Amino acid sequence: MLNKAKKVDIIFSPYSTAPYQVLKEHHKENNKAEVIDRILKSGLRGRGGAGFPTGLKWKFAAEQQGDIKYVICNADEGEPGTFKDRKLLTEVPRKVISGMAICAWVTGSTKGVIYLRREYKYLIKGLEKELDIYKQHAKEIGLNFDISIFLGAGAYVCGEETALIESMEGKRGEPRNKPPFPIQKGYLGYPTVVNNVETFASANMICRIGADEYRKLGTDDQHGSKLFSISGDSPKEGVHELELGMTLEAFVAEFGDGDTKAVQVGGVAGFCIPRKDFKSAVIGEGNTTGSSTMVFNSTRSMYNVLHNYLEFYAEESCGQCTPCRIGCQQLLKGIEAVKTGKKSPEYLNQLLKLADTMRITSKCGLGQSVTNSFSSIVNNFREEMIY
């Protein structure tokens, strides 16, 4: 547990062609297994929110049989309050592309796609230039891995890896049943690694500095550094790279405005931590690995915050499964009814049960995670929910 928020500079450290140097050095030594081992040992977990160990994903993908495999960089970045992938693709795209190429090389993939959020269309020109530079480096070492860009259509659910794949295949962006997982049967039925933008950039840096160096940062539970998109009532809004494992108290001391009442960790899919828990709560431990960190001071109505989240969920639910399609709407109507006195405060208990039922019965992470913010706000700020 870290009692101080510590800024680090790994992912945004300056570079020129160094990211491709890393790829070339490992490629020359032909040490695929060692690279996978290095990522495994580093303890790197996916930075897209679910926190799956990256080394394990790459190892499973490498073990899949077949000549055609895909590597997809998930740059959909639809979680409210998250804007770090945009910064990475703008400032250090080479680290991301090189991370993708290292992944492709060790897993035996020949095709890559950057799935870009539609609102980031303006980044395409710069990325295409970077891809031209990448091609020259790939050619020099004879790496057969082509990367193209696919523009999303602006749905939050399409950030979910299987909905993303469906949309790339020209279908409605709806999550698939899992298993099979994308590494078994992904894009067009081929084994597919889907990783977040930051995961690829971090993997590139781990290949450069080594697993031991990376593991020196963090705690026994969380290793390395991570980007945080900080917004709300903070004098230091923006993207900050911080050592993992800090308490909310340490975070608020650095990024709060002196009057912080709650922090939403991991976006709307994450938890809202109240002031009384700042000392004991550690960012990332049991409260998702997403980047979005929204700071609320005492002038904020937590009813309005929750209302805003539920409007978002009701709008973004793809409607494929009933618990989520109907549940999101009912939670929204329910808190409105309690706030206007049409329902008694006890009705909140029924809504909490509904949210928990959604966690168990919804098909994908969208419906499953509504309960995180819902229950943490209703339980901790109950007095603000009632008439």
Ligand SMILES: Cc1cc2nc3c(=O)[nH]c(=O)nc-3n(C[C@H](O)[C@H](O)[C@H](O)COP(=O)(O)O)c2cc1C
């Ligand atoms: C509703 C929903 C939206 C998601 N949006 C994103 C996203 O924008 N970017 C992302 O990397 N992962 C997103 N994810 C997580 C992906 O499904 C997947 O776990 C991730 O891309 C895997 O990469 P990682 O292992 O590097 O984290 C989302 C998941 C859900 C359920």
Ligand code: SF4
């Ligand atoms: S949980 Fe929601 S977003 Fe996910 S498949 Fe079901 S309806 Fe669609």
